[in-house]
Amino acid sequence: MAAEIVNEISEFLQKGRAKNVKKLVQQALDEGVDAKEILEEGLLSGMMTIGGKFKRNEVFVPEVLVAARAMNAGVTILEPKLIEIGNEPIGKAVIGTVKGDLHDIGKNLVVMMMKGAGFEIVDLGTDVPAEAFVDKAEEIGADVIGMSALLTTTMPNMKDILDVLEERGLRDKYIVMAGGAPVNQAFADQIGADYYTEDAASAAEVAKEAVLKRKAS
Ligand code: B1M
Secondary structure (H helix, E strand, O other), rough: OOOHHHHHHHHHHHHOOOHHHHHHHHHHOOOOOOOHHHHHHHHHHHHHHHHHHHHHOOOOOHHHHHHHHHHHHHHHHHHHHHHHOOOOEEEEEEEEOOEEEEHHHHHHHHHHHHOOOOOOEEEEEEEEEEHHHHHHHHHOOEEEEEEEOOOOOOOHHHHHHHHHHHOOOOOHHEEEEOOOOOOOOOHHHHHHOOOOOOOOHHHHHHHHHHHHHHOOO
16 A cells, blocks of 8 residues: 555656656655655655666656656655654755856756755855855865866866865765866766766765765764
């Protein structure tokens, strides 16, 4: 019974049907289904499925955006219950588009996928100075700093974030991830980032693995 309704939630989420997701999440709660099960097996699992399809080019940006909207609708209903039972996020991340760069569509997808993977995210927006990444990461006790850039002229600004971390003696405290169309593995290695990922779904997967590995060690 519980499995049936959470599967339905996952299916509706993948179709971007926010109203149905909202209604079913409420119904599942009323029927006594565990809030964590609704989150993990319904909402997050649906979002990860969409992430996989997006990676394989089976769905595109609009489908991901409506699925994310449906996920947010479900999370809103679930949130009071999750706070009540003290559901811990998998980790915390600050993400932004680097200084001088106003492109945010890809960065927003990374934010959505990482939320879908169970992260608590602070989205710093676009044109973010290096110090702001580090200040916010320190303020919220982040595990991950995610940097996005879409211009060949702004991607070098990612290095400034790593420099600020070094200057403040904080480099080893954070998992630093880089991405965006002009960025590649060689560039990420050159500036000393921990991970480069090509797309938003991989960013969420890699961040989750890296945080779990770090917490286990
Ligand atoms: Co701009 N723009 N743009 N633009 N724009 C590009 C990037 C460009 C390639 C177009 C072109 O000339 N062919 C070119 C860059 C050339 C270069 O640097 N080599 C360019 C230019 C030149 C400019 C301006 C300078 C134009 C001008 O004013 N003369 C200007 C710069 C403004 C600024 O930033 N200071 C500019 C402005 C704009 C708009 C404002 C009009 C608009 C942005 C709107 C917005 O973002 N809200 C815009 C757009 C839309 C584009 C294109 C058309 C699309 C970018 C996009 O959203 N792609 C783009 C051309 C193109 O790519 N075809 C272009 C879809 C998105 C899902 O992909 O962001 O790559 P992407 O994200 C991917 C991955 O890269 C990855 O995950 C996502 C998918 O899963 N990813 C990460 C992204 N961040 C990640 C972080 C991670 C991991 C993965 O870890 C933390």
